[in-house]
Amino acid sequence: MVGRPVRIGVLALQGAFREHAQELHEIDVEAVEVRRPEDLDDLDGLIIPGGESTTIRMLMRELGLEAELHERIAHGFPVFGTCAGLIVLASRVDGNAVDGLNALDADVRRNAFGRQVDSFEEDLSVPALGDDAVHGVFIRAPVVEAVDDGVEVLARLHDGRIVGVRQGSVVGLAFHPELTKDRRFHRYFLDLVAVRELVPSSRG
Numbered sequence: 001m002v003g004r005p006v007r008i009g010v011l012a013l014q015g016a017f018r019e020h021a022q023e024l025h026e027i028d029v030e031a032v033e034v035r036r037p038e039d040l041d042d043l044d045g046l047i048i049p050g051g052e053s054t055t056i057r058m059l060m061r062e063l064g065l066e067a068e069l070h071e072r073i074a075h076g077f078p079v080f081g082t083c084a085g086l087i088v089l090a091s092r093v094d095g096n097a098v099d100g101l102n103a104l105d106a107d108v109r110r111n112a113f114g115r116q117v118d119s120f121e122e123d124l125s126v127p128a129l130g131d132d133a134v135h136g137v138f139i140r141a142p143v144v145e146a147v148d149d150g151v152e153v154l155a156r157l158h159d160g161r162i163v164g165v166r167q168g169s170v171v172g173l174a175f176h177p178e179l180t181k182d183r184r185f186h187r188y189f190l191d192l193v194a195v196r197e198l199v200p201s202s203r204g
Contacts, residue, residue, distance in 0.1 A: 006193060009034040009043040013059040015051020015084060019178040023186050037068040045169075045193045050083030050139065050176055053110065057088055057100055066100060073103045078169035078196055080189040086165075086172035087142050103170045105148035112143035112161075112174075124175075126155045126164065129184045136163065136175035143174055169196050 008024055010017045012033035021031035024047075034040060046069070048056070060066040073079060079101075081089040089101055090108040113120065119140065123133040134155065144162035147153065155164030155173070163174035169192050177185040 005030055006044050006190065007032055007042060008190075008193070009040060009046040011046060011048045011056070011085075013063075014055050015049045016176065016178060017049045020047045020049050020082075023178045023183055027183055027186060027190075029190065034065070035063070037064045040068060040072065045078035045080065045189065047189075048079060048081040048085030048088055049178070050085060053084040053087035056084055060088070070101050073101060073170065076169055076196055078189065078193045079103060079171075081170075081172045082176055082178065083139065083141055083174060086144075086174055089170060089172050104165060104167050104172050105151055106144050106165055106172070107146040108142050109145050110142050111140055113138060113141055116140055122157060124155045124157070124163065128154055129188060134177070134182060134184065135180050137179045138175050141174045144172075169193075
């Protein structure tokens, strides 16, 4: 943002928020832990980490974060969700509409690959990030089963299943980029933040 360094929030209610904060520090971006609605003030974007999606959603609702974030997303606020964060952002989960952020017009299935012991890693082709493969770490991961018009598919497994999407300034991944040294997805999100700052917000 013009006049001060970029400040990215990391939802710090539960899950792998410290790893995302460390990734931001590594690329010289200020990371702010978010636990209350007022923590969103003066932020340029937010990361929702992996963890337990039901717990994250419940805590967000109890603390008033869900309603505030829903309003901000409707006005273009950039958000990046990984694993559980993808589920929290989705408008449909396990085939059912959910009352929440509704930031991604997609149908996401939880624990699509089984339990913790079924976690795996796979190199992914992500054209938006260049020719080099992205190493995906999948831990009790979801998968995107369907997307509506306006949702861009960013990444697929070798079998064709969707594991990365973008809709406007919102990005959702089924895997954990914060568990690798590849920071391209964090930089990609920061590029969306920068583009959004160049466009006057409709928010008063």
